[in-house]
Amino acid sequence: MAIDDLADKVLDIGRRRGFFWPAFEIYGGVAGFYDLGPYGALLKQNIIEEWRRHFIKRYPDLIVEIETPVITPEKVFIASGHVENFVDPIVGCKKCGRFFRADQLIEEKLGVKAEGKSVEELTDIISKSGLRCPVCGGELGEVRLFNLLFRTQIGPYQGSVGFFRPEAAQGMFISFKRVHQVMRNKLPIGIAQIGRVARNEISPRQGLIRLREFTIMEFEFFFDQNEPGADEYIDKVRNEKLSLITADMRREKIEEPQSFTIDEALRQGVIKTPWMAFWMYESTLFLEKIGVPRTNIVFEEKLPEERAHYSRQTFDQLVKTARWGWIEVAGHAYRGDYDLSRHKQFSGEDLTVRKQLREPVERRTLVVRLNKAVLGRELKDKLDSIQQQIKSMSPEVLKRELDNKGFIEVSGVRLSRNHLVIEEVVEKVVTISVTPHVVEPSFGSERLLYVAMEYALREKQGRLILSFPRRIAPVKVAVLPLVDNEKIVGMAKRIYDMLKETDLMVTYDDSGSIGRRYARADEIGVPVCVTIDYQSLTDGTVTLRDRDSWKQVRVHVDKLVESLRRFIYDNVEIEELGPIFFSEEKE
């Protein structure tokens, strides 16, 4: 199938068969918002469930899932740096009033790289190049920063600002301490969340690929930077390969990805921390489960100026698509201790973890106190307040100030060296405080849905087939009476009723020829059709038809549920379920 063709057919099936369509259609739509129809919603649920199985259920010792609110008070995003940094440069047309994302407009119209430039630089480029409004040709104004957080007010009090979260991550950071506690102080520990996030994009244009609101699946993986505890996991995957385009390669204009074993990537420092490499590899396996071949998955490192403010290293996980080229379906960020440190600072809560040492170590700390003997009597009534304040100050800062200036001022009183006693105390300690470091794999589920559809699409004898991996197929089984005969229909309905009570999503179709019904089922990716025919009435067998090979086998009704489960969940070949009935499709 030609490339453009492929994408068009996905969009066509998407709309015609009810996978997805633009939201608010009857009101003219709003860019960046999509509905998922019945099959799209099922597909997304199955992708989410596959993610959960892959990352959480398979690693119950490492990862737990929580759920935190979407609406979040301002304090959290001030601490996280999003109020200051979660911004895009915007420029408005002075004539028609339309807004554009300034860096993108420059890149598109002038072919100049503009990501990461300051508003002054962008304004300068626009005015020097004479770039004008692409819609009306009017003059463009000054570039300014637009914050992408959706803002609201919580409760009746003005000034009680809240935001719609742009990532689920902050929920994991601010609840880290409590989760760590209920999980009996495990470290490393990953805290996952699957939920809605929203980003107020200036002018989203890529359909399902760039949404203002979507479902994120991400986890924050907390570990002790000095003892990551990753060895036993890394050992299993040491020789597995990742396809990387590093920041260095990008600077040297090398566009072809290079294959690194995990061992090489870690030893060469290409990936900065072992857990990041481990989860990047697991993320590759996950994409394979939803139908993307490994050859079409690449990790591209962000350049420092492209990275989010919290990140020490980021790899975008890219997948090749027909419509949009290589698109990011996941981001892998090494957030260091940025978030926990910031929340510690802004909330005043201790977000460190106590770590038991194998053997005691000496810890030297400075202690500062007042030398009451030399303090004048006139200070007596201020003594308490001065003492309090000195206690609350960092001894290191205080000493440095004293060394620099020769005095410090506390409660309006000038204290010099001899008013204070500064001592170094040496203790033996068996536990220390650790602020865990964090790596974060983060997936957008709607992009995965689109990607799964593109990779599933096949054309066979002029028919479209969505060959989803069976586990993620929206509908698992279609029950079809061969002909409109009372007994056959009766048996078909009984089988249908039986299957409805199982975990298998099932549909029933009795309209049109059997060929048409197979085609209809193929088009939405139903892995197996159960057909009830005349023979069924005499020997209790039915046919199972495989969506991909179009082969049919006969199975006894008593073994039906078990056979379907094996086919869907254990991925066995259709031939293993029973004798071949026939293997040519009759239209």
Add this chain to the structure above:
Amino acid sequence: MAIDDLADKVLDIGRRRGFFWPAFEIYGGVAGFYDLGPYGALLKQNIIEEWRRHFIKRYPDLIVEIETPVITPEKVFIASGHVENFVDPIVGCKKCGRFFRADQLIEEKLGVKAEGKSVEELTDIISKSGLRCPVCGGELGEVRLFNLLFRTQIGPYQGSVGFFRPEAAQGMFISFKRVHQVMRNKLPIGIAQIGRVARNEISPRQGLIRLREFTIMEFEFFFDQNEPGADEYIDKVRNEKLSLITADMRREKIEEPQSFTIDEALRQGVIKTPWMAFWMYESTLFLEKIGVPRTNIVFEEKLPEERAHYSRQTFDQLVKTARWGWIEVAGHAYRGDYDLSRHKQFSGEDLTVRKQLREPVERRTLVVRLNKAVLGRELKDKLDSIQQQIKSMSPEVLKRELDNKGFIEVSGVRLSRNHLVIEEVVEKVVTISVTPHVVEPSFGSERLLYVAMEYALREKQGRLILSFPRRIAPVKVAVLPLVDNEKIVGMAKRIYDMLKETDLMVTYDDSGSIGRRYARADEIGVPVCVTIDYQSLTDGTVTLRDRDSWKQVRVHVDKLVESLRRFIYDNVEIEELGPIFFSEEKE
């Protein structure tokens, strides 16, 4: 267990074992927002999955699930009536600036019924009674209406207002036409959605029970009012009983619910439409599945003044709780054609459904046109615009106005009877347009989570046990090596690794005595523990211990997964899985 005790213990386990806790704790919390911890998130997922199985997978011919955005443009909520009607009366203290919900304050402090009263009436009650601020004693201001929609701005354009949806329903209404189409024009059809909603409550105070943000599970069930197509479904449940407190009973101060068969409730008009009765009954069965006995479920009808603006009849589905008395866990609203009609009117889109008639019927319609013969020449240049306007008006409205006033005014021109030709046209039609009516069952998942925990809690020999229905238990299996013996631990780990790859959520615990570990598993409701002991090493059997009876049976490892599945999903007794090993718990 004493009632208060019970609730306290739920809250204690909730926090201590990580089911739920107030969100944003490190920043002092924000009323109305909760986090779900690892076990709470799993419990909620299982309740949602049970809901999906019960209402959607069991009725694939009737109900489909979709997903629409949380952020919604203003137009939608103007049309739906929420911008005007989704309000609570609020009153502020002139001294301390605090706000209160006016009707609740009056009911609490004065013992007067105030729900549904106008702001003027409420202000009057406050000033006449001399009611003052309950916090500082200051004077209260005038009562005004506060809109409970969280407001935001979509994109960079001021005035492009959006709201965080307070119900998922509008997504189903505005996409009804498209879903109806992709589902091959089925009617009746239910469109379900499970997703986040938010209501900016003035001062929420009941923990997990009254949240500003929560996950709704609801469906809009569309049917032809004249041919609901419910008979085959109602027939199956005609003699089943519902426990009702009707509006009439409430007016007569009858507080004890009365038992009605569905047949009686429909024949007596107590429930206004059959589908509502059907789904109320199914909702009772659903609550039983999550552990609420039928005797503790009551449907209370709302009085007209208590109903939402869109509703023709509403029943709250109440469940008895220890902490909060009878609480609403679901609402059942008969929304009529309100929503589709409003969206039709505001969007201009035809949201009706074509219905094929069994035999043609005569349809009489009024047609109005200008009588050009008697129109003065001076109107000639206005003719087109007058004609356009008359076309766009409803002929019935126009005729009524003409009959009442003797003239109508169009484009500033006064037209009387003889300027217009009004004719009745008779046609034979075989299809008609139907605006479907809607009943809506709507559940709050966090309340169900709380209710499930309260109903699951047991105390036995001084230990707390969460006896969840097995399907909804957060963790399904705990794997425990009896003692710290290398071979036993090795076998336990192999079993654990095997179970991780299944659909069963599994945990591993090797810390402390076996009794402690059983207790720890019971407390979070793990239905079954798998213990590996010395005998396991010789004959390959392990023990399965039932959370509720504390009985143990021996099962061979080869049959383990199958046995666990039967125990969890098919709800068999533990004795059916193998020979009793012992049935007394040793601490």
